[in-house]
Amino acid sequence: MAGTRRTHRAASALAALAATFAILWAGPVPATALPADPPFSVSDDITDRAGVLDDPSALQSDLDALQSEGGLQLFVVYVDSFDGQSGAEWVEQTYDESGMGGNDVLLAVAVQDRAYGMWTTGDSGLREADLQRVQSRDVEPALSDDDWDGAVSAAATGLQRQLDDPAEDSGGSSGPMGDGFNPFGSFFSPFFLFALLVFGLPIIGKILRHFLGKRDKVTVPPPIDQQAPVMSTKSTDQLRQEVASALVALDNAIRSSGQELSFAQAQFGEQATRQFTAALESARGRSAEAFRIQQELDVARGAGRLVEAEERARLAQILDLTAAADAELDAQEEEFARLRDLEANVPQFLASLRTRIQEVEERLPVARQELAGLTATHPRQSLTSLHDNIEQAPRLLESAKGFVTTGEQHVDAGERPSAVAAARAAEDALGQADGRIEMIMSARAVLDDAVASLDTAL
Incomplete structure (x- = not known):
């Protein structure tokens, strides 16, 4: 029993460390600097919003060959972030919004999230085991090496291989694939975990994970009948x-x-x-x-x-x-x-926003003092996003004040719908400013918890 509990604790620790490594890979990025792309309608074969592909035109020939020889239309999308969704959720919604079906296959990669997903339907002739094998054998190795162009070519080659030899699978279901499934992969491998443990970097990753508020969960839905x-x-x-x-x-x-x-x-x-x-x-x-x-x-x-x-x-x-x-x-x-x-009630709402802006402004000196204390005891690299937040918060508060003033002017002019739009903009700016200050105020507790987690994992 004791051995089993130790095994579970070790597995949990490794899982926590693996989650932090996704952020360490990307480096310290301020919360506001991470572009997020919600699901959208895809029209081109290759869409590179992340700007990571070296030569999309050269990759088009791989996609054309797959379509002419295998009858599959592969669509590839690279974005920076899946906007808080898992790769499985994001790729399914994008597939639906794009009106895809039949022989279409969608591969989507979020570079900053270190996440991806593939989606197709049973009409494509692929089984669930086929797509899972393409992911594990072809796509994931390229993504793990940051070979973005290679992942596209590998996906096209792997899909063609499965069409040519469908009997070759990894032991998955041999029956027909469901009409919608979303096998989801992460970029983590034993080599990454080994490096993570050796170099002991999870503290920075955990801080950034907390500040960015990103936690991409791996979810694979059960079969339709379940x-x-x-x-x-x-x-x-x-x-x-x-x-x-x-x-x-x-x-x-x-x-x-x-x-x-x-x-x-x-x-x-x-x-x-x-x-x-x-x-x-x-x-x-x-x-x-x-x-x-x-x-x-x-x-x-x-x-x-x-x-x-x-x-x-x-x-x-x-x-x-x-x-x-x-x-x-x-x-x-x-x-x-x-x-x-x-x-x-927009006049009263604007008045309440002015009060809230003043309250948040009063927290700024305390936040600056707290950040100064953290700077004295922690490496500046681990506090990069906090320094960005303390610079952005005053600008956001000034923006909120400007929107409130604009809203009050619209109220005086009898233009209440315009006043509502200004009030909502002020509320959003104020919320962002307050959130950045709160990140600074809670950073010490996060750092202490990260150190304790690392000790437990080691």
């Missing part, structure tokens, strides 16, 4: 009826939300409604995918080649898509309701 066990209690006819109702309801919701967005843009402007616009586009993409699946089911049913188990899985996928789209729209409608409530 994802939604409630479906097993319903007949196929019931699922068909639910899907029909859900598709109609979603279509109506998208129409209604489109009208709501037009009214909100006229009232508050396009800047204040950008998130709703993005949510509406995402919901439309999910709706299009759901209707596409339904159409494929209708065609297969009419041709007499539809297996019930497959149909139930596809129907469950449609319900998942419609539920996710509805949730996106509902969240934004709640935000519009808050904007309208704020419009009625």
Whole structure:
């Protein structure tokens, strides 16, 4: 028993150290300097928002060869960060928003997050074991060496190899792949962990991990029948009826939300409604995918080649898509309701913001004193982001004051929607300033905890 507990503790310590190494690899980066890309619609074969590919045009030939010889269309996306999502979540949403399907395969890499994901559907002819083997054998070694161009070529070569010899797998499922799966990989390897333990760098990594607020979790969803066990209690006819109702309801919701967005843009402007616009586009993409699946089911049913188990899985996928789209729209409608409530009380809200700005300003001298104490006892390299924060906080507070003044001017002019937009901008700037000061004030506790964790791991 004691040996088992020691084994678990050691495994936990190694896992914690591995998580910190992702940030150590990137070096000390201020929280505001890490670009984040939410899921978006991909149109080009190769999209390099991170600027890490040396010669995308040379890689295009690998993708063209895969399409002409293997019939697969590989899309590759490089970004800096997955915006707080796991690689699995990000790549699935991007796949859906891009309207991909059929023979499409998407590889997405977040360079700063040290995370990636691959996604396709059963229509591509690939099984889950096929894609997992391509990841572990071809993609991950290149990414671990920061060979960004090589990872693209390796993915294309590995996919073609699996198509040529599908019997060659790593012992995974030999049955058909589910309609949606997301095997997710990280860049960590035993060599990285060894180097991490030898050089003892986790303290800096843990500090930066805390300040950046990034924790990319590895999540691989269970098979569809385990994802939604409630479906097993319903007949196929019931699922068909639910899907029909859900598709109609979603279509109506998208129409209604489109009208709501037009009214909100006229009232508050396009800047204040950008998130709703993005949510509406995402919901439309999910709706299009759901209707596409339904159409494929209708065609297969009419041709007499539809297996019930497959149909139930596809129907469950449609319900998942419609539920996710509805949730996106509902969240934004709640935000519009808050904007309208704020419009009625914007003078009081602006006054409260001035009070809060003054309170945060009063914390600045204390934060500077705390940072000075930390500088005297810790290497400056480990405090890089804190020094950046103490410089940015006053600028953010000045920005918040300016937005409050602008909002008050709009109130005096009778332009309350514009005052609401200014108030929201002030609230956002104030929140960022307060967050940066809080990071400084809590840094000592984080450092002490990091030292204790390192001692335990060693």
